[in-house]
Amino acid sequence: RVFKLLVLPGDGIGPEIVRETLRVVDWARNAGLRIELSEALAGGASIDIVSAPIAEDVVEQALASDAVLFGAVGGPKWDHLPRAQRPEMGILRLRQALDLYANLRPAVCFDELLDASALKPELIRGLDILIVREATAGVYFSLPRANEVDADGARRAYDTQAYTEAEIARVCRTAFELARTRKRRVCSVDKANVMETGALWRAVATEVAADYPDVELSHMYADNCAMQLVRRPDQFDVIVTDNLFGDILSDAAAALTGSLGLLPSASLSGLDQGGDSRGLYEPIHGSAPDIAGQGVANPIATILSFALCLRWSFDRADLADALERAVRRVVSSGVRTPDIAEAGVAPVSTIQMTDAVLAALDTE
Amino acid sequence: RVFKLLVLPGDGIGPEIVRETLRVVDWARNAGLRIELSEALAGGASIDIVSAPIAEDVVEQALASDAVLFGAVGGPKWDHLPRAQRPEMGILRLRQALDLYANLRPAVCFDELLDASALKPELIRGLDILIVREATAGVYFSLPRANEVDADGARRAYDTQAYTEAEIARVCRTAFELARTRKRRVCSVDKANVMETGALWRAVATEVAADYPDVELSHMYADNCAMQLVRRPDQFDVIVTDNLFGDILSDAAAALTGSLGLLPSASLSGLDQGGDSRGLYEPIHGSAPDIAGQGVANPIATILSFALCLRWSFDRADLADALERAVRRVVSSGVRTPDIAEAGVAPVSTIQMTDAVLAALDTE
Ligand SMILES: CC(C)[C@H](C(=O)O)[C@@H](O)C(=O)O
Numbered sequence: 061r062v063f064k065l066l067v068l069p070g071d072g073i074g075p076e077i078v079r080e081t082l083r084v085v086d087w088a089r090n091a092g093l094r095i096e097l098s099e100a101l102a103g104g105a106s107i108d109i110v111s112a113p114i115a116e117d118v119v120e121q122a123l124a125s126d127a128v129l130f131g132a133v134g135g136p137k138w139d140h141l142p143r144a145q146r147p148e149m150g151i152l153r154l155r156q157a158l159d160l161y162a163n164l165r166p167a168v169c170f171d172e173l174l175d176a177s178a179l180k181p182e183l184i185r186g187l188d189i190l191i192v193r194e195a196t197a198g199v200y201f202s203l204p205r206a207n208e209v210d211a212d213g214a215r216r217a218y219d220t221q222a223y224t225e226a227e228i229a230r231v232c233r234t235a236f237e238l239a240r241t242r243k244r245r246v247c248s249v250d251k252a253n254v255m256e257t258g259a260l261w262r263a264v265a266t267e268v269a270a271d272y273p274d275v276e277l278s279h280m281y282a283d284n285c286a287m288q289l290v291r292r293p294d295q296f297d298v299i300v301t302d303n304l305f306g307d308i309l310s311d312a313a314a315a316l317t318g319s320l321g322l323l324p325s326a327s328l329s330g331l332d333q334g335g336d337s338r339g340l341y342e343p344i345h346g347s348a349p350d351i352a353g354q355g356v357a358n359p360i361a362t363i364l365s366f367a368l369c370l371r372w373s374f375d376r377a378d379l380a381d382a383l384e385r386a387v388r389r390v391v392s393s394g395v396r397t398p399d400i401a402e403a404g405v406a407p408v409s410t411i412q413m414t415d416a417v418l419a420a421l422d423t424e
Numbered sequence: 425r426v427f428k429l430l431v432l433p434g435d436g437i438g439p440e441i442v443r444e445t446l447r448v449v450d451w452a453r454n455a456g457l458r459i460e461l462s463e464a465l466a467g468g469a470s471i472d473i474v475s476a477p478i479a480e481d482v483v484e485q486a487l488a489s490d491a492v493l494f495g496a497v498g499g500p501k502w503d504h505l506p507r508a509q510r511p512e513m514g515i516l517r518l519r520q521a522l523d524l525y526a527n528l529r530p531a532v533c534f535d536e537l538l539d540a541s542a543l544k545p546e547l548i549r550g551l552d553i554l555i556v557r558e559a560t561a562g563v564y565f566s567l568p569r570a571n572e573v574d575a576d577g578a579r580r581a582y583d584t585q586a587y588t589e590a591e592i593a594r595v596c597r598t599a600f601e602l603a604r605t606r607k608r609r610v611c612s613v614d615k616a617n618v619m620e621t622g623a624l625w626r627a628v629a630t631e632v633a634a635d636y637p638d639v640e641l642s643h644m645y646a647d648n649c650a651m652q653l654v655r656r657p658d659q660f661d662v663i664v665t666d667n668l669f670g671d672i673l674s675d676a677a678a679a680l681t682g683s684l685g686l687l688p689s690a691s692l693s694g695l696d697q698g699g700d701s702r703g704l705y706e707p708i709h710g711s712a713p714d715i716a717g718q719g720v721a722n723p724i725a726t727i728l729s730f731a732l733c734l735r736w737s738f739d740r741a742d743l744a745d746a747l748e749r750a751v752r753r754v755v756s757s758g759v760r761t762p763d764i765a766e767a768g769v770a771p772v773s774t775i776q777m778t779d780a781v782l783a784a785l786d787t788e
């Protein structure tokens with residue numbers, strides 16, 4: 061079988077880190093994986109050419125692919141544009157068009173970078189939380205929504221957060237399935253004490269749990285979860301939550317680790333590896349326009365995103381494991397791009413970091 | 425002038441910490457402040473007697489008062505109740521009925537308790553963030569909202585988040601006014617890149633800022649704010665945000681300080697001290713049913729809430745300052761209830777902690 065991979069480098073450091081990751085894609089090809097590559101525009105790069113953050117034929121192309129490797133989008137050049145025309149809309153459009161309802165955001169601590177964390181080392185050593193964020197419904201996409209002017213000239217805006225039981229159930233199933241490959245604990249996060257969608261969320265999560273008697277389910281309010289993430293992050297294994305809470309809590313969790321520049325993410329339309337489900341893979345960091353074009357960006361988060369692609373879209377957990385081990389060894393050996401370099405360490409370039417990963421893969 | 429203070433002890437440790445705080449209220453009376461006290465039921469205590477988390481005549485009484493001192497509500501006994509009948513609805517009802525649109529949540533680090541924080545000491549020493557949360561609109565109160573069953577039997581829930589420009593402007597004004605008494609920096613937090621209400625929030629915050637040329641306004645997305653709070657909390661002075669983001673971010677900020685059990689909050693219908701505006705004052709911690717009735721709860725957050733009441737509702741900043749100084753001195757001298765006691769320190773009781781505060785006030 062030949063897997064189709066669509067590459068969307070995007071803006072800022074996106075093209076640099078994706079270019080290096082393509083060298084790792086070549087390694088996977090040499091290891092026997094058949095990948096058909098194509099590349100297209102997204103984000104500001106797309107706005108500049110076709111006046112839209114993603115062209116409809118690129119969306120079609122993504123729909124016809126097994127996986128999408130996404131760099132990063134956005135930058136000051138497009139900040140003045142109205143919301144619907146901004147670079148970020150490209151990624152939101154893809155999440156919805158490809159039905160990528162399960163946004164997996166691992167918050168993993170690289171113990172070698174422990175000192176870079178704001179938290180005390182003993183609280184985050186070995187930290188490994190997986191946040192499963194619902195990503196195709198909720199306040200991001202529900203209608204009605206508007207910015208209006210009343211008869212008396214006063215402005216008023218509103219958004220809707222809607223969820224069906226099916227939308228909640230499927231992402232909860234993903235969380236429970238993934239928990240089975242981990243510590244078998246799922247914490248479902250909502251504001252059931254305040255929101256109607258929260259009450260439904262809690263009810264459906266509880267129902268889904270009945271099919272997973274081997275996994276422990278707990279419930280937590282979103283405000284308390286934000287607090288607990290800071291106080292005692294190691295109490296969590298898998299967290300499943302809605303689109304908006306997931307956006308906020310996954311960023312908080314990622315920040316805890318101190319390994320922000322290294323963290324990948326996956327957005328899936330299901331877990332049937334090698335089957336029908338589609339995946340989009342991207343680093344959790346942004347486009348970092350301030351350092352774009354200098355060749356110093358850290359490619360690891362994108363390379364690890366490709367590892368997730370190997371695991372979830374290309375059914376090659378063996379290659380994913382090898383790649384993750386190689387990255388770990390490179391980080392352990394002290395190779396550092398400027399973003400993670402300790403004082404006194406001479407940093408390497410984007411290319412050199414990738415060289416190191418490829419060299420480590422050679423000895424896998 | 426005689427100030428009317430309504431006391432709502434609530435559930436769990438609420439009655440204990442409020443009882444001790446009333447001794448500090450007596451101190452204020454002895455210092456010449458004329459306070460007319462009354463007490464009523466709220467939360468579970470109210471549910472048990474009148475089958476509602478707050479009775480309408482208690483709401484009337486609150487409306488006729490200058491200030492409300494609130495303990496804490498909730499506990500396992502009432503957890504099975506449907507949302508609308510639960511203890512928490514008491515506080516939500518009061519926020520709306522009294523139009524307490526500005527919920528002030530200081531996240532202040534007591535340097536003596538630095539070691540109790542999950543963060544590295546150098547990141548939070550001297551930390552002093554004020555979160556101004558909108559508390560009477562947004563997803564907490566907007567209509568329509570429902571949990572429905574479709575024709576085909578599938579459940580669907582939705583909530584609405586609505587904001588008018590007036591609702592946004594007034595809480596932003598509060599934030600700017602308060603910033604003038606501090607470091608003159610306001611960070612307005614929203615999801616303007618995703619939500620219609622976020623776009624309006626950003627526009628109105630920017631307009632209000634024009635009246636405060638001496639205060640610096642910045643904007644941040646809520647997910648980034650969660651991240652920045654963890655990474656570099658000292659970049660913030662005043663944060664102003666909506667009801668839901670404020671709920672989550674203020675809990676994250678409070679957790680950072682490690683001084684959770686000591687933090688007060690104020691909910692105000694305006695800043696005209698000693699004027700027409702009403703205030704409700706409560707600790708940010710909960711009712712802690714696990715330690716209720718043992719006489720070991722920490723009364724400091726409630727006592728400091730009364731300090732905020734002295735400042736904002738009773739126009740006695742002098743007494744507020746004296747009380748805050750006294751509490752600082754007690755904490756500095758090493759007096760500790762069990763929740764904040766370091767290993768090897770013999771903890772004191774709720775009453776003894778209050779004794780210490782009153783003794784410190786004697787030497788003010
Ligand atoms: C860019 C933005 C629209 C997006 C979101 O809010 O989902 C981002 O913050 C993310 O988490 O992927």
Ligand SMILES: CC(C)[C@H](C(=O)O)[C@@H](O)C(=O)O
Pocket residue numbers: 253254283512516671
């Ligand atoms: C008890 C609950 C309804 C409340 C809220 O969500 O506002 C609480 O979390 C708070 O922050 O005061």
